[in-house]
Amino acid sequence: MKLSYKWLSKYLELDLEPKDLAEKIERTAVEVDSVTRLDYKLKKIVVGHTLEVTEHPDSDHLHICQVDVGEEEPIQIVCGAPNIAADQDVIVALHGSRIKDNVKIKRSKMRGVPSNGMICALQEIGYPDNVVPKDYADGIYVFPADSHVKPGDSVMEALGMDDDVIDTSVTPNRGDMFSMNGNAHEIAAILDQKANFEVLKVQDEQKSADTLADQIKVEIDEQDVAPVYKLMAIENVKIAPSPFWLQTTLMKAGIRPINNVVDVTNYIMLKYGQPLHAYDLDQLKGQTISVAPAGENVKFTTLDDEKRDLRPEDLVITADGTPIAMAGVMGGMATEVSDQTQNIVIEAAIFDPIKIRKTARYHNLHSEAAMRFERGIDYSSLDDALNEAASLVADFSQGKVMSGVVVGNDTKLNPESITIALARINKILGTSLTSEEVVAIFDRLGFSTELDATKQTFKVTVPVRRWDIHIEADLLEEVARIFGYDNLPVTLPTGDPTIGQLTTEQKLMRASRTVMEGLGLTQAMSYGLTTIAKSQQFVKGDHELVKVDWPMTKDREALRMNLISGLLDDIAYNKARSVENVALYEQGRVFYGNGQAQPEEIEHIAGAITGSMQAKSWNEKEKPVTFFDVKGIVEQYLKNVAVAGEVSYVADHDRQGMHPGRTADVLLDGDVIGFIGQIHPTTAEEFKIKETYVFELNLTKIIHAEKKLQHYDVISKYPAITRDIAILVNKEVSNTEVLNVINETKQKNLIKVELFDVYEGKNLEKGMKSLAYQFTYQDTNDTLQEDAINDEFSKVIKNLEEKLNVTVR
Amino acid sequence: MSLQEKLKELEEKGLQEISVANELSKLNEVRVNFLGKKGPITEVLRGMRDLSKEERPKVGEFANKVRDNLTSKLEERKEELAQAALNKKLAEEAVDVTLPGTPMKQGQPHVIQQIIDNLEDLFLGMGYQVVEGPEVELDRYNFEMLNLPKDHPARDMQDTFYITDEVLMRSQTSPVQARTMEKHDFSKGPLKMISPGVVYRRDTDDATHSHQFHQIEGLVIDKNITMGDLKGTLVTLAKELFGDRFEVRLRPSYFPFTEPSVEADVTCFNCMGKGCSVCKSTGWIEVLGAGMVHPNVLKMAGVDTDVYGGFAFGLGPDRFAMLRYGVDDIRNFYLNDVRFLSQFNKRG
Secondary structure, eight states, rough: OOEEEHHHHHHOOSOHHHHHHHHHHHHHHHHHEEETTTTTEEEEEEEEEEEEEEETTEEEEEEEEEEEEEESSOEEEEOTHHHHHHTTTEEEEEEEEEGGGGGGEOOOOETTTTEEEEEGGGGGGOOOOGGSSSTTTSSSSBOGGGGGGOTTHHHEEEEEEEEEEEEEEEEEEEEGGHHHHHHHHHHHHHOOOOOOOOOOOOOOOEEEEEEEGGGGGEOOOOOGGSSSSEEEEEESOOOOOOOOHHHHHHHTTTTOOTTTHHHHHHHHHHHHHOOEEEGGGGGTTOOEEEEEEETTTTEEEEESHHHEETTTTEEEEETEEEEEEEEETBBSTTTTTTOOOOOEEEEEEEEEEHHHHHHHHHTTTOHHHHHHHOOOOOOOGHHHHHHHHHHEEEEEHEEEEEEEOEEEOOOOOOOEEEEEEHHHHHHHTTTTOHHHHHHHHHHTOEEEEEEETTTEEEEEEEETTTOOSSHHHHHHHHHHHHGGGGEEEEEEOOOOOOOOOOOOOHHHHHHHHHHHHHHHEEEEOOOEEEEEOHTTTTTOOOOBBBOOSSOGGGGGGEESSSSSHHHHHHHHHHTTTTTOEEEHHHHHHHHEEEEESEEEEEEEEEEEEESEEOOSSSOOEEEEEEHHHHHHHHHHHHTTTTTTSOOEEEEEOOOOOOOEEEEEEETTEEEEEEEEEEEEEHHHHHHHHOOOEEEEEEEEHHSSSOHHHHHHHHOSSSOOEEEEEEEEEEEEEEOOHHHHHHHHSSSSEEEEEEEEEOOOOSOOOOEEEEEEEEEEEOOSSSOOOOHHHHHHHHHHHHHHHHOOOEEEE | OHHHHHHHHHHHHHHHHHHHOHHHHHHHHHHHHHHHHHHHHHHHHHHGGGGGGHHHHHHHHHHHHHHHHHHHHHHHHHHHHHHHHHHHHHHHHHOOOOOOOOOOOOOOOOOHHHHHHHHHHHHHHHEEEEEEOOSSHHOOOOOOOGGGTTTTTTHHHSSOOBBBSSSOOOOOSSSHHHHHHHHHHHHOOOOOEEEEEEEOOOOSSSSSSSSSEEEEEEEEETTOHHHHHHHHHHHHHHHHHHOTOOEEEEEEEEEEEEEEEEEEEEETTTTTTTTTTTTSSEEEEEEEEEEEEHHHHHTTTTTTTTOEEEEEEEEEEHHHHHHHHTOOOHHHHHHHHHHHHOHHHHHO
């Protein structure tokens, strides 16, 4: 809410800088968005009186004006505004002045005619478009007669711009801070002052003999929709602009002046926080007013001339069953106060906040009124607000207030009493306040207290205007903030010690990330929501897709079932920006629907690499990534996390999205825990990426898999002996098959078998390949004898020849 | 010419040749020429047969001296030549040390992960546990148990992705706290936890909004927890994130799950409190929300509010990273441009 410092000064003795006041408000009550000085950097802008206005000879829209600016001689200004005329009081930016955005105005010639300044619109001195009165929206501003300005007067003073506006951001619980009165109460508590409140009542001479109840009835069936509903009326009004002071007040608060009725309702809303609505009484005469849900298929034209389809539950005000307003949100065209209106009726009500909120939200009508109804209204000041409104309207429009208030509902709220112990306050806040100090705080807030001296408890009575306070914790907050958060001690929790330790799962997840980074992959974080197609890509098995109910876009419709598609999006993003070498990994969850309310959430770890593993440099060639790089990463990773079971890689020819000849499932003791391979060229094309290799592992399975214990193997001090063998074998025979035969052969001293060459092609029979292995033999207790090794080695060769039909080369 | 004179002459000649030999092969030639079996010294010694018994040992001794001298000079010279050859080789091997080193492949943790790890470590050190929970949550834990019944206005503050009426993408990590509180056995000691993780909200992605971001929330429940303890914890947290030079300011705020509720600001690190565009001239930057746990929240989790109470706090690593590193677009965190990710490579 925009708080005028000058307006606040009517309630309180403010002897501190506005920014210091704002700081106090911020530290004690609600957030402050900004503190603005309205005349910030404005200079040499004065009231001018147009003495003579003539057409510019060389222009079809410019005027030459002789303007009295309070100096000895009038000055000549060329002005292009359509509404310029003689005998107006206008805003003049003199030579050397500064207007909005620090723009400097200088003497100049306009189409050959000297101009000694500029006649300004309100927008040109800093007012936003949406507060400028409609009459002056497209032209210069003209001061009304009741502004009593004289040529040469400071415009900033005349318009009340020599003021600071503190713009607060009110939290949902502090609806009371949406009124000047509420702010005055709050600031009085902050500054430990008593605020002066002024309430205007309808005077006897303002009253007419006519009774409103004769003309209109209110019947509300459902009490809850409008706990309070009251009407007052003013007859024989003359609709006109409201007084100058009221217009400038509203503009400072960010509200556009309309006329002497609407402006009063807005003014009262600012002052009391009570939204009011004014209807043309003649449209409603003899009818019964009610408040009820709209019901089915109701169309309604609001006063912004929008025809709206109401939801059945939207609350409407009806007259003999016909909607005349969307309750608390916006009035209707048909009963709007117009220039011709003669009699008006003012509605002061309290509506169900939840219903108002939902209506405002659904129709996107977050009006000032709706905003206040949503957060609550002060039951205790509604009557004053309505009365003051009637009095002001009568005053400004020369009307008479009809006698009687027509009441549809009048629920009363009683102040709540809450008991709280001094010990409790100090225990929770960590303070050592005395009961006198606590009483003083409640006193500042205007809460009365009864101290039970023996029990050291307070019975605190909270006025109705603070409807956010119901429980002990609410009072604790009041004490804490008035005492000052700055004054709270700075301590750390004591009490029984606890051990801060990551769980085994968390440790493994952290370790997984560290390993991946060590292997050259950078961590990515991609979106969990994706397209249906991408969610299901690369996934084998029958998993149920989980979708959000009301997706914002097709791109974010489904929960991911794999991490790779997100990583491929990342690679595509990089490629589109000419980053060709990308090596990313991601650790995160995938979601499998399982018929339960919540899907299964499984931790995965995945990687995607494209381009070169080794960046090209002056001394190194590029090293384009291959299947075996990705496999190497997975092998190293599984070694590091020390899964105890047997890891194997089985060719997978039919995983959708993957290269049928370059994809393998990763198995742990026969159970698939993930896969590695190349993205299918067609899929890569769809993603607009180049050759890319990926892996994705089920981290949850790895976390729960049995792990090897860390242990020490004695390092033999005896020499190792190696034997090399190259075998010619059918191309279809896999390395694993060869290794299986080698490992099946009992060999006491064999400690390692390493494949060191694979060859196909020239000089070899078609359909055959050559594999070369190095065998390493070592004994921990003795130097090995050649003979023993030769025996073991020849056994292997024999088995290979028999079982795989190999030829030793 | 006596034998000794001959030997003397040979020695001088030999020494002369050694000193001018500038290659190992030349030196070897000198050795063979002078000391070899067919060399002149051997030749001279053959003439000893003609000498008297008395003279023979003297000449012999002299001859040995000459041979030893030549041998040692040969060795010395050989050493010199070897050293010179090595020096030459080393000189040839010299590199331009200003050429760049070979690029090593090293991945980086994501900047958000770095912040999360950093805070996890801080709180682990203070005896907190790190607790994770489901990203697809029940309305009950995400809202209701946090004192946000259906129709609560604060639900509008965070527009949520629903999957069904009762199931949603969690809009905060606080449901993890509700779940943990509900399960915790307070007879076994206090509950001190943080819950980091991904959250989702129905926001259109732009420079400052993301439908996916991260949160870290903390919760402490024990018998004698004060608001001073909360303040101390927030000060510790802010100092860890920003450094010791920064001040912390608490302001009243509103969250349905805490009462009193506060927001914590730290001195703007861009202007150190003087006021700038980063802090919108306030000198302060809002970094987290916190408060004393609302009694309704405790009651709904089955905690006895007469005995136990505590505090909760939450912050957004994304927002923090944006502020701290001047990241101008939140989408950078989820688009994974390698040029972005690799900038955050400072360790330790």
